[in-house]
Amino acid sequence: MNKILFIDDAQISSMRDVERRIHPARKYEGNPVVTSDCDWEGAETTLGTVRKEADRYRMWYQSYASTPDPDGIDSFIRSLHLYAESDDGLAWSKPALGMTEDSTGSVANNIAFVRPGFSKDINPSVLHRPHASNGHTYTMLSYGVGYDLPYNGHFVAYSDDGLRWRDGPQTPVIPGFGEGGCFIYDEVDETFRGMIAWDPSDTHLFSTQSADALEWSLPRPVLTPDEADTEWAGGESDKRTLFPAMPITRYGPVLLGFLQVLRGHGVGVGFDGEMDVQLVSSRDGKTWHRVGDRHPVIERGSDDSSWDSGLVWMGNSLVEDGDRVVAYYTGCQRTPGALARSRWSKSIGTASWPLDRLVGLAARGDGGVETTATAAAGQLHINADASRGQVTAALLDEDGSAIEGFSTVDCNALTNSDSLDHAFEWSGGALSSLEDRTVHIHLTLRDAELFSLWWSDDR
């Protein structure tokens, strides 16, 4: 099934009187769903990765914990790679893995992995390669710093089950660069993709690819704040917009980026600000486009007392689950100076959209969208909200005239209804007569919003 999404213009031939509308994810009322509530966890709890495998949600997250030195001399901070599970993605358990000693000397905890010798081992992305061999079903990329390391950078680890990890090369696969690295394995292109920063003083995000997670391409700058991003600063020199990181994910035909947009002011310990998540998209992983009017897709909590009022950011944590798209994100309460503090309280929450409904094309009154596709024998489906209006479809031939029997008036319109999956039928008969023919699909909207479109093979 080749789905057509309207997040960007790539699959649109023409459109009239519609606007691209961004829909912030709807937050779960019981947020946060994961907090630091175990003795071995520090105050910071950050994503990480969330996946759904079979009927189980799996979460890899982090905490930074003060732990006795193995020599018993002093304590030091360890970056803990922690693991949690859930049946519904809302109620999470922290299983006793019995693998790593915590600060109390017990192994009855959910610590999956700790790298000795690392003073920092952060921003892990857990990537799943279902057909990988040699115990490489899971690949973890994280950013490491340590006195005994040859140098800092992005390190690799491997696992069969996502719990027992083995170190990859002893030197970083990407030397240096900044801490804010986000990685995916793109099953469509069978490519590892990374989005990394150069250093805190550089405002660009860089894109890199790899076939094996070991040899990476030269990172190239793909995004930097533009004038629209910095408009809020009103020209004041101590106000800056930064892009600290951008988790990316494959979503059907597009790559989505969840751009962390930080609006900060002040310098040094006085630096303060707010961060939310905007949507960016790409068809090739090289050229990235800001989506619509840049309204946040994950919004900060609306009042200062909420747990995620200050900063929100995604991890490698977008999960397609039936009729929903579920996001997990880290949140931090709005507290003055939080950005400059080394320790702050963060938790993990969840939010979701109905399937494909992150971005839509909406018409107030009459509007139209035209796209081109190869017809299949089955049915043409749309995901649209026409609860106060209507969406109709016509199939046009190459010169733009309606194919007989497949005009707007011949179709069963979606009228006064909201459907994630509405199948069009035409009085012209079955679509099998058009199979493999290139057709223009003309959708007419009246007070409706269109999210996606696809052909099924159902006859």
Next chain:
Amino acid sequence: MTDRVLFIDDAQVQSMEGLQRCIHPGEKFDFNPVLRCDRKWESGQSMLGTVMKEEGVYRMWYGSGVGQHGDNKGRLWHMYAESDDGIEWRLPSLGQFTDPEGSTRNNVFLDPESRPHQYSNVMSTPRMGRGRRYTLLSFSGPGHYVRFSDDGLNWTEWSSEPVIPRFGDVGFYTYDERDQLFRGMVKQYLQVRGRRRRIQSRTVSADAYDWTLPRPAVIPDEIDDEWTHGDPDKASEIYGIPIFRYGSLLLGFVDILRSTDAMGTLGLNNQGVTDVQLISSRDGQTWERVGDRSRILEMGRRGEWDGGFIRSAKSFVEDGDELRLYYFAMDHPHGAQKKGDWKRAVGLASWQRDRLVGLRADELGELISVPIPAGNQLHVNADASGGQITAELLNEAGTVVPGFERDTCLPFDGDSLDHTIKWRSPASRDNHDENRSVRLSLQDAEVFSLWFS
């Protein structure tokens, strides 16, 4: 003639005993510096750049600070000079760009109004085809840019985007004819033993615009830091490494900054003097420090024009029996003055052929080379003026080849860049088309290279 066996590393040494690897600093020209940027509209700041010799003419591409004040202060313009002997340089009138005096009768070869560049790495690349007989790589602002030219003077920028984003500001490049690859060494800051330091990372490209992710090639190790005696304010950094092909080896001149403000609030680690040491590689990936790391290029004494900060450049020239390195230097340490006030000039140091590094026996010593394709005659570049050298040839099983025994070898007791070893036996004339190891016995002598013809 077979590739020369060089003793800069151990790759072609099967075994040795009683020998030490000696690094020979370049001999500086008595009348250095050979080039100063002292026209009245220049600030005195010079930066190499490239020197190469083509068709009997030395050609130099260098940067010169232009403008004493304001926005131009410290900004480099790119200049071109020529010389017949590499010592007396003339500044040709290229007529391309207007200088601060309003004249185009000057030697400026890149548009001063374009983005400011550092380190003109000019490479002769006829293999790249028409329009690309020369390739220039230089750093500016967001990254490293490439330009092409047919004459080395009129340049076309390949793209307005850098071919290597970031990894600046120091970067040196060479075109390796043997492997038909562009090779680069670019600067990166990494955390090494708890400090953010300059290191140099290697990268390669087939075409000068698609480059691999730079990976650390030379990182300051604990030996580099010994001089600090644990003082947290001090640290060694790898400031830059011009690299080049020399026979079967890749060599690099490592500029090591001995930073004395490593805990500086800005983390810039700017204050300090430099050493220039030698590194070598057989594959361009693994780089080895040579010998005891002693200086291959000595800094001048305090107060001399090159007594504060000394830098090598892409300027190693093989000229007959002479090897030349053009370098730039200043009389005060890096960071001791504001950058715009730096006064730097270009000097010359030289070696005799292959004599950067040798294996020396103060008494008796012996080495056996790895098997190499043999020819009719064995040559050595050696100084045995205080002793002697004899040789014998071994087959691949390690057995002495009849007629090429040490006992029948005529001892060499001179100092020659090319001495042909002779044996008394007539059989010694027939020794080609086999792989042979060479066993050299040295007494109070030093050998720099050997080869068969």
